[in-house]
Amino acid sequence: MSSLITRVRLKQIENLIEKGKRLDGRGLGDYREIKIEQGIIEKAEGSARVLLGKTEVLVGVKIETGEPFPDTPNEGVLTVNAELVPLASPSFEAGPPDENSIELARVVDRGIRESKAIDAEKLVIEPGKKVFVVFVDIYVLNHDGNLIDAAALAAVAALRNTKMPNYEIENGEVKIKQGYTQLPMRAYPITVTLGKINGKLIVDPWLEEEEAIDSRISLAINDEGNICAIQKGGVGYFTPQQILEAARIAKEKATALRKKLDW
Amino acid sequence: MSEKPEKLIDKKGLRLDGRKPDELRPIKIEVGVLSNADGSAYIEHGKNKILAAAFGPREMHPKHLTLPDRMVLRCRYHMAPFSVQERKSPAPSRREIELSKVIREALEPAVFVEYYPRTGVDIFIEVLQADGGTRCASITAAALALADAGIPMRDLVAACAAGKVGDTVVLDLMDTEDKVGSADVPVAIMPNLNAVTLLQMDGILTFEEFERAVDLAIEGCKKIYAVQKEALKARYMAVKQEEEVEE
Structure with a gap:
């Protein structure tokens, strides 16, 4: 996702980080300001918009009925898709999803799936035949760095806001009834991404820092503070010590964020 | 689909295929x-059978993807339709x-990309059985294909997963353990630089x-690295012997 960044700017970012500071005045372990709005798309069963600094991600959840996967007949289905909409950045192009949007969707998916955030067994209408399918569609509206954390946060916020249609079965047909119930949830994973510049770790890299970091690591942390998904990205590397340090920081940041959001 | 096994680890602490947890x-x-590739390698890791080939450094197609100050590394990981129990669509x-993407990012830290500006290297990986x-x-095979193609590298890249089955942390999960187990942590390292290049x-x-x-996982990678080195040596000892015979 890189465009060119001047060497002068790169040097400036590196020098500041050496002193424990960042271009936008944050400390190395600080998040940008986070704003979450829920239920802003009335036609969707659930929705949320997250502002992470200037990064803006909208997630809509739609619920339909469908068939379960043959190996999990007693579970509903979760599908996560991400669109890097061309209006969000000059580096995004219209067309089929590229590897960046597929990676984004799959990393968010893994955080939700592996923490068993959705109580999938409660989404079964008829075992092996009919279940609810939860579509989580991530829409990136403005790209200013760290799409993973913003999208993961927006996805969970949208799921928390999701209402399932009530239904009854009439002659083997599913009839949608009046009224809604809350989507059954068991966990609220929070994903924390760190970038590495000159061997130093920074939390929540924004766009210009993303151009400067050689690698990033994203960790999804569940309610108990355990790790439930990890993805390393970028063409650099981490030492084993840096990985453990990143895991420690991620746990600390996720706990603080969870408290602040009251999740 | 195979049956779900009752116990992933037996009373003696051995796994489904009789391995110890750290084996x-x-x-x-x-x-x-492969005679047509600039470099290639074939690996059998348990029942996995995988071919990897490297082409380049060569002119890139399409040309607009070239970079003025470095080579571009591209990678395609692909599974054969017959490599798994139920046929996988070739798309x-x-x-x-x-x-x-993650395999490319695991290999790229090892390659001196700045040595060949305006060129491309393609890595093709075909999983014949998974x-x-x-x-x-x-990754283990592709790193060898790159080395075999003579592309300058800082180090080889060796990869191995660890995970958790039942309550035990184990090395190198096979398919059933991966599906039924409770966690999977694939790791790739550059063994001489103590650097982790893939972590999921x-x-x-x-x-x-x-x-x-x-x-x-890192311990496992180091053991795999030893096998990698032997395989590279075997290949070039053979080349050397051929040359001696010709002389």
Whole structure:
């Protein structure tokens, strides 16, 4: 996702980080300001918009009925898709999803799936035949760095806001009834991404820092503070010590964020 | 689908295939197996059978993708339709696209990309049979294909997964353990630089279990690295002998 960044700017970012500071005045372990709005798309069963600094991600959840996967007949289905909409950045192009949007969707998916955030067994209408399918569609509206954390946060916020249609079965047909119930949830994973510049770790890299970091690591942390998904990205590397340090920081940041959001 | 096994670890602490928790599956590697590729390698890691080929440095197509100050590394990880129990469509799945990306990012730190500006190197990986841990075996083979192509590298890249089955942290999960187990942590390292170039995880681990899994995976990578070196040596000893005979 890189465009060119001047060497002068790169040097400036590196020098500041050496002193424990960042271009936008944050400390190395600080998040940008986070704003979450829920239920802003009335036609969707659930929705949320997250502002992470200037990064803006909208997630809509739609619920339909469908068939379960043959190996999990007693579970509903979760599908996560991400669109890097061309209006969000000059580096995004219209067309089929590229590897960046597929990676984004799959990393968010893994955080939700592996923490068993959705109580999938409660989404079964008829075992092996009919279940609810939860579509989580991530829409990136403005790209200013760290799409993973913003999208993961927006996805969970949208799921928390999701209402399932009530239904009854009439002659083997599913009839949608009046009224809604809350989507059954068991966990609220929070994903924390760190970038590495000159061997130093920074939390929540924004766009210009993303151009400067050689690698990033994203960790999804569940309610108990355990790790439930990890993805390393970028063409650099981490030492084993840096990985453990990143895991420690991620746990600390996720706990603080969870408290602040009251999740 | 195979039946769900009752116990993944028996009373003696042995796994489904009789391995100890910290034991790798048997690994066989051959370098230089494809005559049309600039470099290639074939790996059998347990029941995984994977071919990797490297082409380049060569002119890039399409040309506009070239970079003025470095080579561009491209990677395609692909599974044969017959490589798994139920036929896989040959069209690239989202999983394959993600894996192609993470495999490329695992290999790129080892390559001196700045030595060949305005060129491209393509890595093609074909999984002929899959049995859990294909991304790691693919990286192990692809690193050798790059080396065999004579592309300057800082180090080889060796990869191996650790994970958790039942309550035990184990090395090198096979397919059933991966599916039924509670966590999977694939890791790739540059062994001489002590640098982790691939790290993913799914499942739930405590901080301590995660630390143990990463340690175990790195130990596994080091063992695989020894096999990699032997395979490279075997290939070039053969070349040397051929030359001596010709003389």
